[in-house]
Amino acid sequence: MDIIRAIETLPWKNLLEEARAIFIFLDVVFFILLCFFVYRALSMRPKFKTSRSYFDKRVALKEDKELKKRWKDIMEKSVLHPPQSYSLAIIEADTFIDTLLSRMGLEGDTMKEKLDQLDPQEITTLNTVWRVHRIRNMLVHTPGFTLKESQAREVLLGYESFLKELEII
Secondary structure (H helix, E strand, C coil), X not given: CHHHHHHHCXXXXXXXXXXXXHXXXXXXXXXXXXXXXXXXXXXXXXXXXCCHHHHHHHHHHHCCHHHHHHXXXXXXXXXXXXXXXXXHHHHHHHHHHHHHHHHCXXXXXXXXXXXXXXXXXXXXXXXXXXXXXXXXXXXXHCCCCCCXXXXXXXXXXXXXXXXXXXXXX
């Protein structure tokens, strides 16, 4: 009974008010910390150069009939004198894609630097372009490297699928 009377005589209202003040203070501190960490996290995230102007330029390129004609010429040349025409067509197609990426506003000295700025979740054929670009590099830089006709057609179709996804052709 003495314990119950001791508990009843405690100044509960004052204790609850003090606890409430402490929790409000802690809420404010934690909110400030949350804001600070979100700010720090946002400042550390990678900065993609694919700004709105990239999309605007891509839309403008869709309307360019000269690009469609140039791609058609590359594909027509590829079948003229196989197998040499396939190799030349692959090199021309790679140069065409590189030029196209530059016209879209992607910066970089190499095609790798330009492709790195694209989001693979946004452009599903990006991995295909990487693969065919590597094959083109082996074709250009590896002495004696040759492609079968079916492989060469597959490489050209890889470039074409990328262009179709961008709605250039």
